[in-house]
Amino acid sequence: MAAQSQAIDIAEGTSSRLSIAKAEEAGINLIKQSDVSSWAPMDERVAVFTGRCHRTSRPYLLKYASVAVPGTFSTGDWDHFYGLEGCYPLEESYFEWSSIVPLHAALSTSQIEGVPPCPHCGARTTLAKCSCGKLMCCNGPGVQQCPWCDQSVEFVAESHGAGFDMTRGLG
Ligand SMILES: [Zn+2]
Ligand SMILES: [Zn+2]
Known part of the structure; x- marks a missing residue:
């Protein structure tokens, strides 16, 4: 029981960082290609x-x-x-x-x-x-x-x- 609650605490404390990492892993570009070309x-x-x-x-x-x-x-x-x-x-x-x-x-x-x-x-x-x-x-x-x-x-x-x-x- 003790080990399980500790794991939950870590996940909550770093939730924002984890979600960005997931997006990068999934190959999601945070900047759209069309945005890049308009920034010549x-x-x-x-x-x-x-x-x-x-x-x-x-x-x-x-x-x-x-x-x-x-x-x-x-x-x-x-x-x-x-x-x-x-x-x-x-x-x-x-x-x-x-x-x-x-x-x-x-x-x-x-x-x-x-x-x-x-x-x-x-x-x-x-x-x-x-x-x-x-x-x-x-x-x-x-x-x-x-x-x-x-x-x-x-x-x-x-x-x-x-x-x-x-x-x-x-x-
Ligand atoms: Zn000259
Ligand atoms: Zn002249």
Whole structure:
């Protein structure tokens, strides 16, 4: 009799812990799969780039938001491209308080929809890329100085379909 009552006491004292253990044993996921997919991290939905105006050397920020488009219908996969949300002129202080850590995930221009003009000088594109990996504005083919690394860069007219890769940064 004594041994039996002792066993009951233990079960009552640890009842909550036991029920969780049982759920895990039974293979029950406490978080539904649908909940997990809706918790995709923000940096997968928003792509933020910083560049500099090649004339004024002042920085700017490009913000793109991920847009899901149907991919191959047979697999049901969804692809993503990034649509332009805005282009904003920045001050140098942005780099002082912002925790910009360049992600080295490459994003091709074929995934980018919309190229804004430079907010500082009005140059045609803000997505010209130097060999140093940084972005600057560009108004057409020719040689210009990179506002990040000071080297001369020659830009040629971009042939259609030939995208270039960009370095993604955290906002
Ligand atoms: Zn510019
Ligand atoms: Zn450069």
